Every structure is written in structure tokens, then in C-alpha cells.
Amino acid sequence: MASPIPLRGRLRRYGTSYAMLLPFLALFAGFLLWPLANSLYLSFTTFDGINPAVFTGVDNFVQLASDTRFRHALGNTALYVVGSVVLGTLLSLGLALAFNGTSWPHRIMRTLFFLPSVTSSIALMLMWKWVLYPSDVGLANTIVDWFGGSAVAWLATPGLTIPILVLMSVWGGMGYGMVLYVAGLGSIPQEYYEAAKIDGASTWRQFRHITLPLLRPVTTYVVVTGLIGAFQVFEAVYIVFSQGANTIGGVLDSGLMIVPYLYDQGFTHFRLGYASAIAWVLFLVIFVLSLINLRVGRAMKEL
Amino acid sequence: MAVAPMDTIAPVQQSPHGTPTGGSRRARINAHLLRLPFYLLALTMIAPFYWLLITVFKPPRELARTPPSFVPESPTFANFYDPEWSAQAVNPGHLQGIFQRYQVDLGFWRFMFNSILITTSITVGSLLICSLAAYVIAKHDIKGRRTIFLLIIASMMVPWQTTLIPNYVIMRNLGWLDSYEAYIVPALAKAFVLFFLVQFLQSIPNELIQAARVDGAGEWRIWWRIVLPLLRPALAAMSIFIVLAEWNNFLWPLIIVQSDEMANIPVALARLNSYFGGPDHQGAIMAGGLLASVPTIAFFLIFQKYFTRGIALSGIKG
Numbered sequence: 059m060a061s062p063i064p065l066r067g068r069l070r071r072y073g074t075s076y077a078m079l080l081p082f083l084a085l086f087a088g089f090l091l092w093p094l095a096n097s098l099y100l101s102f103t104t105f106d107g108i109n110p111a112v113f114t115g116v117d118n119f120v121q122l123a124s125d126t127r128f129r130h131a132l133g134n135t136a137l138y139v140v141g142s143v144v145l146g147t148l149l150s151l152g153l154a155l156a157f158n159g160t161s162w163p164h165r166i167m168r169t170l171f172f173l174p175s176v177t178s179s180i181a182l183m184l185m186w187k188w189v190l191y192p193s194d195v196g197l198a199n200t201i202v203d204w205f206g207g208s209a210v211a212w213l214a215t216p217g218l219t220i221p222i223l224v225l226m227s228v229w230g231g232m233g234y235g236m237v238l239y240v241a242g243l244g245s246i247p248q249e250y251y252e253a254a255k256i257d258g259a260s261t262w263r264q265f266r267h268i269t270l271p272l273l274r275p276v277t278t279y280v281v282v283t284g285l286i287g288a289f290q291v292f293e294a295v296y297i298v299f300s301q302g303a304n305t306i307g308g309v310l311d312s313g314l315m316i317v318p319y320l321y322d323q324g325f326t327h328f329r330l331g332y333a334s335a336i337a338w339v340l341f342l343v344i345f346v347l348s349l350i351n352l353r354v355g356r357a358m359k360e361l
Numbered sequence: 362m363a364v365a366p367m368d369t370i371a372p373v374q375q376s377p378h379g380t381p382t383g384g385s386r387r388a389r390i391n392a393h394l395l396r397l398p399f400y401l402l403a404l405t406m407i408a409p410f411y412w413l414l415i416t417v418f419k420p421p422r423e424l425a426r427t428p429p430s431f432v433p434e435s436p437t438f439a440n441f442y443d444p445e446w447s448a449q450a451v452n453p454g455h456l457q458g459i460f461q462r463y464q465v466d467l468g469f470w471r472f473m474f475n476s477i478l479i480t481t482s483i484t485v486g487s488l489l490i491c492s493l494a495a496y497v498i499a500k501h502d503i504k505g506r507r508t509i510f511l512l513i514i515a516s517m518m519v520p521w522q523t524t525l526i527p528n529y530v531i532m533r534n535l536g537w538l539d540s541y542e543a544y545i546v547p548a549l550a551k552a553f554v555l556f557f558l559v560q561f562l563q564s565i566p567n568e569l570i571q572a573a574r575v576d577g578a579g580e581w582r583i584w585w586r587i588v589l590p591l592l593r594p595a596l597a598a599m600s601i602f603i604v605l606a607e608w609n610n611f612l613w614p615l616i617i618v619q620s621d622e623m624a625n626i627p628v629a630l631a632r633l634n635s636y637f638g639g640p641d642h643q644g645a646i647m648a649g650g651l652l653a654s655v656p657t658i659a660f661f662l663i664f665q666k667y668f669t670r671g672i673a674l675s676g677i678k679g
Contacts, residue, residue, distance in 0.1 A: 074580045075501040082494035083509070085550035090516055093527035100526060107530065149402070156399045167399070169665075170406050176661035176668070179609040180627035181650030184634055185413045188643045194427040195640040197412045203428065229405070234672065241673030290520055293611050297631055317522055317612070325616060330526050337523045348518035 100334035107330050118335035128336070130311050131319040134220060138315060139288040141224035142231070147280050149228060150235025151273070155265075158240045168240070171233035179230075183297035186226055187213070190298075213299060216312035223294055223313060231287075235280045242276035243269070282351040286344055292317040316340050417648045421641035422454045440644035456641060459648040462633060465621045469649065472629040477656070479544045479625060480607045484600050487549045492596065495558035496588045500570055501580075510559065516552045522612070529616050543617040544625070548607065554599050561595040562588070598671030601664065608657055626653045 101118055105111035122128050157167040174182060189197045190212035199209045212218055246269065254264045295318045299308035306322045307314025314322075316336065324333030416424065418436045439445075442458040460468045467474065498506050528547055537543040569591070573583045589596070611627045618624050624632065630649045637646070661668055 072501075072503050075497045075503045078493045078580065078584065079497045079509070081490045082550050082555065085490070085546070086513070086516070086552070089528060089531070089547040089550065090519070090524060090552075091512075093524035093531065094516075094519060096527035096530075097523055097525075107533075153399060153402075156396045167403060170403055172661075172668075173406070173410070173658070176605065176654075176657045178626065178650065178653035178657060180611065180630050181413070181647075181654045184630060184646055184650050185409055187634070188416065188640075188647065189409050189412055191640060191643075193640075195425060195429055197408070197429070200428055229409075237669050237672050241669070286520070290522060292522075293627075296611075296615075297634065300635075320522060320525070321612070321615075324526055325529075330530075334526050337520075337525065340520050341523045344520045345518050 097334045097337055100331050101338045103331040103334075104329075105331040105334075106328050108328075111331060114331070118332050121332070122335055122339065127311060127314065128319060131307070131314045131316055134307075134311075134313065135289060135291075135315040137220050138223055138227075138291065139285060141220065142227040142288050143281060143284040145224065146228045146231050146235060146284055147277065149232040150280060151239050151277075153232060153236040154239030154243055155269075157236070158243050168233075168236065171236055173233065174230040175234045179293060180297065182226075182230060183294055186222075186294075187298045190222065214309050216308070216310045219299060219308050219312035222298075223291070226294055226298070227288065227291070231284070235284070238276050238280055239273065242273045246272045278351065282347060285347050289340065289343055289347075290317055291315055292321065296321070316343075413647050413650060416643055417651050419644055420454065421456050421644060424644055425639070425641045440648040457645065459645045459652065462645060463621060463629065469629070469652065471622065472624055472626045473652065475541075475623065476608060476625045476653075479541065480604055482541075482545045483548045483607045484603045486545065487551050487554060487603060488596050488600060490549050491551060491554040491599075492558055492589060492592055493584060495555050495562055495592075496584050498555075499559045499562035500567065500588075513552045513555055517556060525612070525616070532617055538617055539619045539623045541623075544610075544614065547613075548610075551603070554603070557599060558592060558595055561592060565591055594667075597664070597667045598674055601668055601671045604660065605657060 100111060102113060102115060103111035104114050104117075153167075153171055157164040157171075191197075191199065192209065192211045192214065194200060194203055194209050196212075198212060202208070202210060210218075212222060250268045250272075251264055254268060259267070292315075295308065295313045295315055296306060299313040300306050306318050306326070317340065320333050320336045320340070323329045323336060415431065415433050417440055418433045418438070419430065420435055420437050420439055423430060423434060438458075439455070440458050442460045443455050445452055446455040446457050446461065460470070463469060463471070465471050497503065498510050532538050532543045532547075535542075537546075569587055570583055573587055578586070609627060610625065611631070614625050614628045615631070618628050621629070621632075626649075630646065630653065633649065634646055
């Protein structure tokens with residue numbers, strides 16, 4: 059390509075361009091690209107963090123396939139992801155439909171539901187742990203007591219672990235989805251509804267044939283980001299369900315999930331190679347989800 | 362402040378969207394009935410927060426009592442600082458407040474200082490670094506910029522936990538474990554911030570930048586004087602995400618922090634929680650939780666408009 063700028067000037071200008079790119083690229087390469095390649099390598103090794111990594115081929119992945127704790131973690135994660143995303147998305151949409159106005163009651167409700175999104179997440183986790191305290195001093199058991207029940211060991215009952223984690227996630231996240239849906243509702247032209255009314259369409263039909271289809275991009279975004287976030291859950295399990303330093307996944311591993319298991323293998327058992335293999339399983343799951351997101355997004359645009 | 366590209370996102374006027382608000386009396390009553398479950402849901406939002414708040418102001422003895430009180434009977438600030446507690450003599454009914462709990466200089470203030478320092482450094486640093494790179498990628502015609510941009514977009518699909526172990530090893534080899542560097546430096550190059558800023562810049566016409574070039578302004582000057590001001594609404598939106606994410610950051614600090622001095626608020630509170638589980642200690646723990654939440658809630662209430670707009674913008678465009 060012929061450029062009107064003389065070579066020297068071009069060099070000077072491009073030099074500046076690269077200099078401006080350099081800080082980002084250096085950090086990006088140093089703390090993302092290189093560690094990414096490195097973790098792929100480590101996933102094929104046995105590595106305790108002190109002695110040099112020993113290449114062991116696909117051993118880690120073979121072991122993962124028959125690791126009952128890992129299978130358990132995958133199963134728990136799947137249950138948690140489906141539960142929290144389905145419930146969370148439905149409630150986000152419901153809240154947005156209920157409170158999308160500009161009147162003060164609507165604003166107050168929106169602020170209230172959004173509040174967990176701006177509250178320190180560690181504070182929320184500690185709050186839940188205290189709400190679910192096993193004896194009658196806790197809030198949840200006090201309420202159970204009002205209805206004549208006896209104290210429940212909320213955090214030590216394996217069957218309750220995933221439901222509690224789902225409820226915590228939905229409680230904390232639905233306000234965020236609501237904000238996205240309110241924005242989506244605001245971008246639907248009013249004329250559509252007016253035209254539908256003139257045609258005598260019922261409220262339900264308006265919702266079904268105007269609101270829902272036009273909200274589809276928002277729904278895709280809420281669902282996919284929800285899925286990605288849910289697969290990465292760590293703090294709730296670690297803070298609320300850990301029983302002492304070495305049992306990370308709650309009673310009988312009932313809350314063990316992918317990232318907590320990664321932490322457990324990597325940083326309490328110092329099996330860094332094995333933990334890297336877990337990290338790559340997580341990578342594959344999230345990568346596929348992101349690709350679906352791109353696909354769906356593109357398909358939407360073509361429609 | 363006028364933020365033209367985002368004004369379309371503000372909430373709509375009273376509009377039906379499936380739940381009619383206008384119309385006949387019956388329709389209005391129906392609309393309220395439809396909302397009823399959501400008002401009940403709102404109660405479940407308030408209850409845990411209320412529980413946290415009253416816990417903060419109850420003395421240890423009241424906390425250990427059943428059934429619990431729902432209005433603190435003897436409200437106190439002792440969960441923050443209890444002057445009657447002493448390390449030498451046991452004083453029944455008195456425990457350390459949150460500011461008396463840590464053996465580090467400044468006590469809990471130290472963690473607040475750490476969290477504020479880390480969050481602001483990362484926010485300012487990453488916005489500067491990412492806006493520089495975004496300016497080049499969006500507005501400079503250099504070789505390889507497409508490849509670089511594609512690489513950055515692809516990297517957004519990588520869960521950061523995948524790089525957790527190698528980054529831990531890097532921190533150890535650099536001697537950065539337990540330092541501010543370990544918190545800040547790896548967190549500066551944020552792919553989603555760069556992506557968002559590039560998109561925003563692409564929607565801005567080149568004329569202003571061209572005019573400045575004609576006037577003989579250098580690229581650094583153009584970035585500082587023209588690009589950054591143009592990017593202001595995008596930077597505001599991104600800073601909200603960065604501040605919240607870094608303020609709440611837990612897993613990475615958990616791995617790189619060893620001493621008490623270098624903990625951020627989440628790690629400090631998690632440690633406290635693992636040492637003291639009893640109900641009488643919950644007052645101090647919840648006081649810590651309240652202190653951890655005040656800055657972000659205040660930040661939200663001040664910039665409320667930007668929050669909802671920023672989230673909506675990132676959701677619709679990203």
C-alpha cells in the first residue's frame with residue numbers, strides 16, 4: 059500500500075502506536091497468554107509446586123475420568139448451574155415486568171432487588187451463614203420455630219446444600235438480571251403495543267408475541283453470563299459450607315463444585331498438575347458456552 | 362452530564378409490557394394482584410439485610426439468646442469497639458469489637474486501607490492502560506491490529522481460574538507473594554475493558570482526532586486531551602465493574618496472601634469467620650460485613666444512574 063506519509067514519519071508514528079500498545083500487550087502476554095499455555099502444559103504433568111514438573115502425558119485426565127470426587131463435583135455443578143440460571147432468569151424477567159416504571163414505588167423496589175449486587179459479597183456470605191445458624195439463635199430456625207418445627211442443621215444436611223446455594227445465588231443475582239431486562243423493555247417501541255391493542259390482542263398475547271421475542275437478545279445474555287458465572291462459583295461454597303480447613307465442599311462433599319475442587323487439589327493438597335487438568339475442563343466448558351453465545355448472537359442478527 | 366449514546370436506556374414511562382397499569386379499575390386491581398408475589402419476594406430481600414443490621418447493634422449476650430430479639434434491646438456499638446473488653450482480665454459479656462480483633466497495625470483499618478488502595482490502583486491503572494491500547498486498535502492503522510484484537514476477544518472466553526496456578530507460580534518466582542504487586546499487576550490488562558472501549562471508540566467519528574493531528578498534536582497528547590474525555594461515559598461504566606469485582610475479589614487474594622497485614626477485607630473477614638463461629642461473635646463479624654459494604658453501597662447510591670446505564674450498555678452491546 060502506498061502511503062502519502064514519508065517512511066521516516068510513518069515509522070515515527072507507528073513507533074508511538076506500538077509504544078502505546080505495549081503496556082497492555084506486555085501484561086496480557088505475561089499474565090494471561092503465557093500462564094494459559096503453561097497451565098495446559100502443567101495439566102500433563104505431576105507438579106507439587108516445589109520440585110520440577112514431571113511430564114506424565116494424559117495421566118491426569120485419565121485419573122479425572124475415574125475420580126469419584128470430581129464426578130461428584132461435576133454433578134453438583136450441573137445441578138447448581140441449571141437451578142440458579144433457570145430460577146434466576148425467570149425471576150429477573152418477572153421483576154422487570156413488575157417494576158419497570160418510573161414511579162417511586164417501582165424505583166424503590168428496583169433499588170431493593172439490586173442491593174445485593176452492590177453489597178460486599180463476603181458480607182452476604184457471612185450473613186447467610188449466620189441466618190442459617192444451626193440452633194434457634196439463627197433467623198431461619200427462628201422462623202421454622204414459629205411454625206412449630208424444630209431446628210434444622212441447614213448447612214450440615216447434604217440434601218439441602220445445593221438448594222441453599224441456588225437460593226443464595228438467585229437471591230443475590232436476580233436484581234442484576236432485572237436491570238438488564240428493564241433496559242431491554244425500554245428499547246421496545248410503544249407503537250407495537252398500541253397496534254396490538256387496536257387489533258384487540260390480549261395482554262398475554264402482547265407479552266407472548268411482542269415482549270418475549272424482542273427480549274431474546276437480553277435473555278441470551280442473561281442466560282449465558284449466568285451460566286458462565288455459575289460454573290465458576292467458589293466463594294459461597296468456601297465461606298458458607300466449609301467445615302474446618304480441609305473439608306472444602308461441605309458435609310459429604312455435598313457442595314463440592316469445579317472451582318472449589320480445583321482449589322482443594324491445587325492449594326490444600328498441592329497437586330498443581332492435577333488441578334491444572336481440572337482448570338482445563340472448566341476452560342472447555344466455558345469456551346463452548348461462549349461459542350454458543352457468539353453463535354446465538356450471530357443467528358439473532360441474521361433473523 | 363450528557364451521555365448521548367446511553368440516553369436510550371433510561372427506564373420507560375408507565376407502559377404495559379404485559380402488566381397493564383392504566384385502563385379500567387379492574388385492570389388496575391389485576392395489575393396489583395399480579396405484582397403481589399414480587400412484593401412478598403421483596404420481604405425475603407429485606408429480612409436477611411435487617412437481620413445483619415440488628416446483629417451489628419446487639420451485645421454478645423443478646424446474640425446468644427433464644428428466641429432472638431428483632432429490635433435490639435440494648436443497642437450498642439461494642440461490636441465495632443468495646444472499651445470494657447481487655448486482653449488481661451475476662452469480662453463476662455464483653456468481646457472484642459471488629460477494630461480490636463486483629464493483631465496488625467491499625468487493626469481492621471489496615472484491611473480497609475488495603476482494599477481501597479488495591480481497588481483504586483487497579484481501576485485507574487487498567488483504565489489508563491486499556492484506553493491507550495483501545496485508542497491504537499480503534500484509530501491507528503497499524504499492522505497486526507486485527508490479529509491482536511481477535512486474540513483479545515478470544516481471551517474473553519477463558520475463565521481466569523485456568524491461569525490461577527501458573528500465575529501463582531509466577532508470583533512466587535518473582536518474590537511477589539504477599540505484596541501489593543501480586544494484587545495489582547496481574548489485574549491491569551483486562552480484555553473485556555479493552556473490548557468495550559474499542560467498540561465505544563469505533564462509534565465515535567475520526568474528525569476530532571484528525572483535526573488535532575492537523576494542529577500538530579502528538580499521539581500521547583491526543584489520547585490524553587481528546588480520547589480520554591470522549592471515552593468518559595464508557596470509562597464510568599467500566600469503572601463500576603472493575604471497582605465491584607476488585608473490591609469483592611477473594612480467590613486470588615486467598616492464594617497470594619500469607620500474612621495478616623496484606624489481607625484485603627474479604628480475606629480478613631473469612632479468616633475471622635473461620636476462627637470464631639459462635640453466635641456471640643456474630644456481632645463483630647457482621648460489623649465487619651457492614652464496614653465492607655458501606656463503600657460500595659455509597660458508591661452505588663451516588664452513581665446510581667451510571668450503574669444501571671453501565672450494566673445495560675454492557676449487556677446490550679457486549
